[in-house]
Amino acid sequence: xxxxxxxxxxQDAAAKAPWPSLRQALSGLSWPPMLLPRxxxxxxxxxxxxxxxxxxxxxxxxxxxxxxxxxxxxxxRSLAIRHxxxxxxxxxxxxxxxxxxxxxxxxxxxxxxxxxxxxxxVLLVTGPACRNMTEAVQRAWxxxxxxxxxxxxxxxxxxxxxxxxxxxxxxxxxxxxPVDLVIPGCPPMPGLMLEGLLALVEAQRxxxxxxxxxxxxxxxx
Amino acid sequence: xxxxxxELIRRGVARAGIRHELDADGWLALRDALAEEPELDxxxxxxxxxxxxxxxxxPDGVLLATLPVTGGAFPALSPARPAAAWFERxxxxxxxxxxxxxxxxxxxxxHGRWAVTAPLSSRPxxxxxxxxxxxxxxxxxxxxxxxxxxxxxxxxIEPGHFRFHVQGETVVRLEARLGYAHxxxxxxxxxxxxxxxxxxxARISGDSTVAHSWAFAAAAEAALGVKPxxxxxxxxxxxxxxxxxxxxxxxxxxxxxxxxxxxxxxxxGVLREGLLRAxxxxxxxxxxxxxxxxxxxxxxxxxxxxxxxxxxxxGIGDGLPAxxxxxxxxxxxQDRLSGTGVLRPELxxxxxAGGFVGRASGRDFDARRNGAYxxxxxxxxxxxxxxxxDVEARLAIRVAELEQSLALAETLMARxxxxxxxxAPPPEAMRAGEGVALVEGFRGDVLCWMALDEAGxxxxxxxxxxxxxxxxxxxxxxxxxxxxxxxxxxxxxxxSYSGVDL
Ligand code: SF4
Numbered sequence: 082x083x084x085x086x087x088x089x090x091x092q093d094a095a096a097k098a099p100w101p102s103l104r105q106a107l108s109g110l111s112w113p114p115m116l117l118p119r120x121x122x123x124x125x126x127x128x129x130x131x132x133x134x135x136x137x138x139x140x141x142x143x144x145x146x147x148x149x150x151x152x153x154x155x156x157x158r159s160l161a162i163r164h165x166x167x168x169x170x171x172x173x174x175x176x177x178x179x180x181x182x183x184x185x186x187x188x189x190x191x192x193x194x195x196x197x198x199x200x201x202x203v204l205l206v207t208g209p210a211c212r213n214m215t216e217a218v219q220r221a222w223x224x225x226x227x228x229x230x231x232x233x234x235x236x237x238x239x240x241x242x243x244x245x246x247x248x249x250x251x252x253x254x255x256x257x258x259p260v261d262l263v264i265p266g267c268p269p270m271p272g273l274m275l276e277g278l279l280a281l282v283e284a285q286r287x288x289x290x291x292x293x294x295x296x297x298x299x300x301x302x
Numbered sequence: 303x304x305x306x307x308x309e310l311i312r313r314g315v316a317r318a319g320i321r322h323e324l325d326a327d328g329w330l331a332l333r334d335a336l337a338e339e340p341e342l343d344x345x346x347x348x349x350x351x352x353x354x355x356x357x358x359x360x361p362d363g364v365l366l367a368t369l370p371v372t373g374g375a376f377p378a379l380s381p382a383r384p385a386a387a388w389f390e391r392x393x394x395x396x397x398x399x400x401x402x403x404x405x406x407x408x409x410x411x412x413h414g415r416w417a418v419t420a421p422l423s424s425r426p427x428x429x430x431x432x433x434x435x436x437x438x439x440x441x442x443x444x445x446x447x448x449x450x451x452x453x454x455x456x457x458x459i460e461p462g463h464f465r466f467h468v469q470g471e472t473v474v475r476l477e478a479r480l481g482y483a484h485x486x487x488x489x490x491x492x493x494x495x496x497x498x499x500x501x502x503x504a505r506i507s508g509d510s511t512v513a514h515s516w517a518f519a520a521a522a523e524a525a526l527g528v529k530p531x532x533x534x535x536x537x538x539x540x541x542x543x544x545x546x547x548x549x550x551x552x553x554x555x556x557x558x559x560x561x562x563x564x565x566x567x568x569x570x571g572v573l574r575e576g577l578l579r580a581x582x583x584x585x586x587x588x589x590x591x592x593x594x595x596x597x598x599x600x601x602x603x604x605x606x607x608x609x610x611x612x613x614x615x616x617g618i619g620d621g622l623p624a625x626x627x628x629x630x631x632x633x634x635x636q637d638r639l640s641g642t643g644v645l646r647p648e649l650x651x652x653x654x655a656g657g658f659v660g661r662a663s664g665r666d667f668d669a670r671r672n673g674a675y676x677x678x679x680x681x682x683x684x685x686x687x688x689x690x691x692d693v694e695a696r697l698a699i700r701v702a703e704l705e706q707s708l709a710l711a712e713t714l715m716a717r718x719x720x721x722x723x724x725x726a727p728p729p730e731a732m733r734a735g736e737g738v739a740l741v742e743g744f745r746g747d748v749l750c751w752m753a754l755d756e757a758g759x760x761x762x763x764x765x766x767x768x769x770x771x772x773x774x775x776x777x778x779x780x781x782x783x784x785x786x787x788x789x790x791x792x793x794x795x796x797x798s799y800s801g802v803d804l
Binding site for chain 1: 421
């Protein structure tokens with residue numbers, strides 16, 4: 082991981098910027114004096130947002146294959162994600178929330194969180210399959226339109242994690258939903274989650290060019 | 303000052319050095335005595351095979367009362383301590399012991415979806431019935447209607463169901479129906495060594511993993527009669543303060559975000575991410591999970607850790623003035639936060655609310671100061687207290703605590719001396735015992751009680767997150783507010799779902 086963005090490193094970046102004379106150039110202008118240092122600083126500063134992670138090809142290939150099997154429809158280079166908590170300890174949620182922040186900024190990669198499973202392409206499920214959540218989780222899945230993906234996030238969602246032997250838990254999320262991708266970790270690092278989600282986006286890109294759908298037998302009137 | 307309930311408990315038969323056992327008459331008398339001694343704080347109630355335990359916080363710290371229970375019922379304490387109602391419902395659901403005369407007899411954790419009933423009792427019965435429809439407390443009046451929300455929410459949060467009764471825009475009654483995240487954690491802990499079961503304590507509520515692990519470890523150490531080395535205590539304190547800083551930043555940003563102020567949320571997110579990465583560098587885990595274990599800490603701080611942490615903390619310190627300015631000076635933000643979700647001080651006192659919830663409503667309690675456990679016994683810090691009890695006050699307490707924690711973390715790092723970080727458990731023959739601990743997490747005081755059998759394995763354990771007392775208070779604080787302000791109220795409490803669902 083690179084250094085956390087801090088003021089010091091921003092200034093370093095500013096010092097190393099290829100246009101050191103800009104500051105002086107601007108200083109000649111008669112702009113409001115308070116605005117100028119701020120503006121200059123913002124112009125010269127490195128962005129807080131980090132570049133997206135590389136995506137492993139094997140994962141993409143495997144996912145593309147699944148997509149082929151699941152559906153020929155193309156979702157484009159964007160995915161609407163619905164988080165579904167199936168009874169996590171809330172550690173996984175903390176890291177998912179970090180993805181929306183400035184540092185990871187998943188929206189710029191075509192990924193965004195939506196408020197309803199009805200708007201979602203991906204269900205991002207955290208926590209073991211708690212029996213008290215089974216019905217709600219399955220209903221959310223039924224609400225999501227096809228084609229859809231289920232991503233199990235965190236060791237709990239993968240196989241029940243430390244809770245797998247409990248009377249209150251079915252096991253991993255795979256016990257109650259068809260899982261397409263697992264992202265292990267307790268909780269997984271945000272970078273790893275981003276990698277997994279980007280693999281989904283890539284898988285769609287690798288999918289064949291949009292095929293004309295089969296002609297439907299429209300009823301004749 | 304007369305303390306009838308405290309004295310009554312103390313007169314009980316001493317058990318395992320930390321509990322006082324009462325008989326059935328004594329327990330009934332306790333209920334009356336509690337009504338006469340409102341200043342004795344109720345901390346929690348739970349069961350094990352053959353007994354029900356209740357925890358209080360009195361003049362000398364934690365006070366435990368026990369009632370041997372052989373039948374299917376025991377006298378409820380909720381008529382004298384309304385906060386006991388949620389605990390009594392949990393005891394009925396998990397151990398199959400009904401609280402007679404309790405204020406609320408509805409199931410809570412048991413949604414009728416497990417293969418057995420009373421899963422923690424000695425003989426769980428097979429569950430043969432269909433899951434029942436939940437019953438909600440009624441609210442009547444002209445135009446009153448219900449708004450059901452959850453268990454799956456629109457945001458990235460844990461599952462839980464909220465049932466609002468609203469009249470127009472105004473919330474007449476809110477009821478939280480939880481239990482969706484029940485994982486059977488208490489059952490999984492049984493029969494394991496404290497070291498093995500610490501993994502479960504660390505996952506009771508992920509955002510408080512350090513606090514829960516610490517309370518669990520301290521209870522285990524009390525039961526085993528071991529003392530963690532000084533360096534481990536300093537590291538625990540450091541991790542606990544870091545956890546507080548990260549969570550308070552998170553809540554601060556989220557509260558502003560809920561009031562449509564995006565900049566503080568983005569800024570807090572950046573500062574928090576910097577801290578989490580420094581925590582990863584220092585302790586090998588972004589949330590510092592499984593780092594605090596019985597006997598000390600499982601990992602020493604990395605050599606570069608203090609520098610990384612100092613850099614992140616300095617960044618946060620630099621960022622605070624601008625964040626404060628926005629929070630305190632923007633009229634439209636103030637308009638949303640001030641006077642919203644007021645929790646009256648009487649209620650906070652009656653429920654012994656911990657953390658920012660209690661301290662924003664006049665309850666001057668902080669386990670770090672009141673319990674003065676090491677390393678806090680040798681640290682100077684203030685406990686901020688406000689009276690307003692609204693969303694703004696809860697945020698202001700967080701901000702004040704955040705600043706204190708920055709200084710505390712610095713002091714703790716400066717005091718680190720080379721030394722041991724983990725002690726071995728005592729020989730097997732000396733492992734039986736019981737312990738209890740109260741540790742201040744970012745939400746408030748975390749209680750943990752543990753009993754070890756002859757082999758040193760957990761006979762029974764109970765971890766009480768502060769959220770047990772915050773949920774019912776959130777229900778009260780929301781009353782009379784508009785529905786649209788619920789997210790703000792909810793975030794300002796930020797009670798844990800998993801922490802109470804267990
Ligand atoms: S994988 Fe770990 S962090 Fe995620 S829900 Fe499970 S225990 Fe919590």
